Amino acid sequence: MTYKQAYTQRDVARAAGVTDMTVSRVLRGTGTVSARTREHVLTKVREMGYVPNRLAGSLAVSRSNQVGVIIPSLTNSIFNQVTAGIAEELGKAGYNPVVGISDYDTGKEEDLIESMLSWRPAGFIVADFVHSERTRNMLRNAGIPVVEIMETAGDPIDMCVGFDHAAAARALTDHLLGKGYRNFGFLGWKATGYAASTRYLTIRDRLAENGLPLAAPDVFTGPPDIPEGKSATRRVLETNPELDIIIYGNDTAAAGGMFHCLEQGIDVPGHLAIAGFSGLRMGQALPRALTTISFRRFDIGRRAAKVVINSMVGQKEPKLIDMGFELIAGESS
Amino acid sequence: MTYKQAYTQRDVARAAGVTDMTVSRVLRGTGTVSARTREHVLTKVREMGYVPNRLAGSLAVSRSNQVGVIIPSLTNSIFNQVTAGIAEELGKAGYNPVVGISDYDTGKEEDLIESMLSWRPAGFIVADFVHSERTRNMLRNAGIPVVEIMETAGDPIDMCVGFDHAAAARALTDHLLGKGYRNFGFLGWKATGYAASTRYLTIRDRLAENGLPLAAPDVFTGPPDIPEGKSATRRVLETNPELDIIIYGNDTAAAGGMFHCLEQGIDVPGHLAIAGFSGLRMGQALPRALTTISFRRFDIGRRAAKVVINSMVGQKEPKLIDMGFELIAGESS
DNA sequence: CTGTTAGCGCCTTCAC
DNA sequence: GTGAAGGCGCTAACAG
Numbered sequence A, B: 001m002t003y004k005q006a007y008t009q010r011d012v013a014r015a016a017g018v019t020d021m022t023v024s025r026v027l028r029g030t031g032t033v034s035a036r037t038r039e040h041v042l043t044k045v046r047e048m049g050y051v052p053n054r055l056a057g058s059l060a061v062s063r064s065n066q067v068g069v070i071i072p073s074l075t076n077s078i079f080n081q082v083t084a085g086i087a088e089e090l091g092k093a094g095y096n097p098v099v100g101i102s103d104y105d106t107g108k109e110e111d112l113i114e115s116m117l118s119w120r121p122a123g124f125i126v127a128d129f130v131h132s133e134r135t136r137n138m139l140r141n142a143g144i145p146v147v148e149i150m151e152t153a154g155d156p157i158d159m160c161v162g163f164d165h166a167a168a169a170r171a172l173t174d175h176l177l178g179k180g181y182r183n184f185g186f187l188g189w190k191a192t193g194y195a196a197s198t199r200y201l202t203i204r205d206r207l208a209e210n211g212l213p214l215a216a217p218d219v220f221t222g223p224p225d226i227p228e229g230k231s232a233t234r235r236v237l238e239t240n241p242e243l244d245i246i247i248y249g250n251d252t253a254a255a256g257g258m259f260h261c262l263e264q265g266i267d268v269p270g271h272l273a274i275a276g277f278s279g280l281r282m283g284q285a286l287p288r289a290l291t292t293i294s295f296r297r298f299d300i301g302r303r304a305a306k307v308v309i310n311s312m313v314g315q316k317e318p319k320l321i322d323m324g325f326e327l328i329a330g331e332s333s
Numbered sequence C: 001c002t003g004t005t006a007g008c009g010c011c012t013t014c015a016c
Numbered sequence D: 001g002t003g004a005a006g007g008c009g010c011t012a013a014c015a016g
Helices: A009-016 A020-028 A035-048 A054-061 A077-092 A106-117 A133-141 A165-178 A195-209 A226-239 A251-264 A281-285 A297-312 B009-016 B020-028 B035-048 B054-061 B077-092 B106-117 B133-141 B165-178 B195-209 B226-239 B251-264 B281-285 B297-312
Strands: A066-071 A096-101 A123-127 A146-151 A159-163 A184-187 A245-248 A273-275 A292-295 A320-322 A325-328 B066-071 B096-101 B123-127 B146-151 B159-163 B184-187 B245-248 B273-275 B292-295 B320-322 B325-328
Touching: A009 A020, A009 A035, A020 A035, A054 B054, A066 A077, A066 A106, A077 A096, A077 A123, A077 A297, A096 A106, A106 A123, A106 A133, A123 A297, A146 A195, A146 A297, A159 A165, A159 A297, A165 A195, A165 A245, A165 A273, A165 A292, A165 A325, A184 A195, A184 A226, A226 A245, A226 A251, A226 B281, A245 A251, A251 A273, A251 A281, A281 B226, B009 B020, B009 B035, B020 B035, B066 B077, B066 B106, B077 B096, B077 B123, B077 B297, B096 B106, B106 B123, B106 B133, B123 B297, B146 B195, B146 B297, B159 B165, B159 B297, B165 B195, B165 B245, B165 B273, B165 B292, B165 B325, B184 B195, B184 B226, B226 B245, B226 B251, B245 B251, B251 B273, B251 B281
Parallel strands: A066 A096, A066 A123, A123 A146, A146 A159, A159 A320, A184 A245, A245 A273, B066 B096, B066 B123, B123 B146, B146 B159, B159 B320, B184 B245, B245 B273
Antiparallel strands: A292 A325, B292 B325
């Protein structure tokens, strides 16, 4: 199949016997055009299947309706929901998200951001506070609103929307201590610099304050999923049979842990208690509803989008917005 | 915070004491520039954090490095992986995917495609064969390669890459019949026109050929996940206690079904067998590894991307590419 | 109500 | 090896 050239505004104009300027006015609904010519132009547009060229349009007005969004992973349903919230709110205001996946890699992130900035988006939403110096520099020089999401502890490039991961980890630890657990294990992702590591360190320190150790002999080298949670649980129980509670870095890993227990006939929470982090729907559908920390994923996305939109029209927004979290006391611990 | 205007190629040129044309040559590595001026220009570029404006660039050469990708859902890990394959292959060839989520809604899809076409992508990849007439029209008139993915049964707008869902459903049904099951139930998504409905209808017909009914009293109105699979299983077992096998529309719903059985102490597969469809990793991590149909999600994405890339450079590609599927005989049935 | 002029930022083509 | 002119498709601003 050979591909022909797409139609131009001028092609439509000629077909309708007017100037391109008139077609432009009709298509954007600005200025004044007689009802007759409007109809005529629209008919031609439909007939020809004409689609305006926004490269030219945005260049002419030097402004676009695209907002760049960088998230670390598509697989992680947390980011699905954050992104859904962003998309909904942007859509209402006539903006489109352009999403890029960084794969938890600041180098990839840098490339992505450069590439996306070259399309001159109207704003930027990016997950986490961990970026290369060049990334921060580019974002700062872009001359557009930038919102960092998920966390609140850090120095935002411009603005941020998230919640306090340390406080959440502390709330979870205290809850479990209150339940009487004393032999803690942690299976998570200790990658430095991310929210995940804040959670691990906070739990460890909180237990230390109570004179308790935290067994974390086995950690994931990347974002864990169900199979990883399952096999890591098997391994840690071999080396640390004394554990009476395992906290997982996220709910999917915790689900894997629960699967291991179900297979092995290990009573949950009688013999081993389980806790997750993130409050996914699936956690509550498990044979034992999961104890976990839930946070307002969807709302974080919506709020971040609003911050971008408001900033673009010159409205002042706070530098830091904390959306809070909630402890879900399930049956698994 | 107030936002300043981003730098222009001319700004860099002035700072480096050359013309914008020289900066352009340096940045694209074309033409001839002395090593000295090249270094000088690059230094300024870095200092200023200059990011080229591709709106202008693409407009000037009337060609872009973006490929539009429309998938129905982000939540569904099938599409995560297909998209990952697409992104990888496009990236290698210097193209970027721009992904849009249609939410299984042909109206939204139409809007998305119009919006994305207005950015003049170099090609398009879109899931499924079900589109509005206007969508098909726009894609046909866009003058770019278009690849429809996931299925092979249908009349492609341009080209397609996928597998034969009817054959897959038949293979699964035959396998289960061979295992001796006779009282089949189906919990899936019967939405007409999608691959999912093909699978349902094929299973039903195959059973009918064998003189067996298919109980499907309870269906999902949208893409099902674990909680939906769990509650639907509870309901269907109340109304149809005779079932000895349930086939689910996808692996996550099947996982929900297995959770229900675990909670209720129903022996799987002794009392009730379970089968899924899609071959997700999590299915194999369940307490009973899932019987399911696996297909090459990642490779479908990669192949689709290659088809687009090759077509863009004028290389001929077949209209229809079948990537096949595989029956996974698990422990759940 | 409609047309003309100029320019968005970059790149192609041709001079020098 | 580098610069100057012109145009990609569209729109702001003004003219009529």
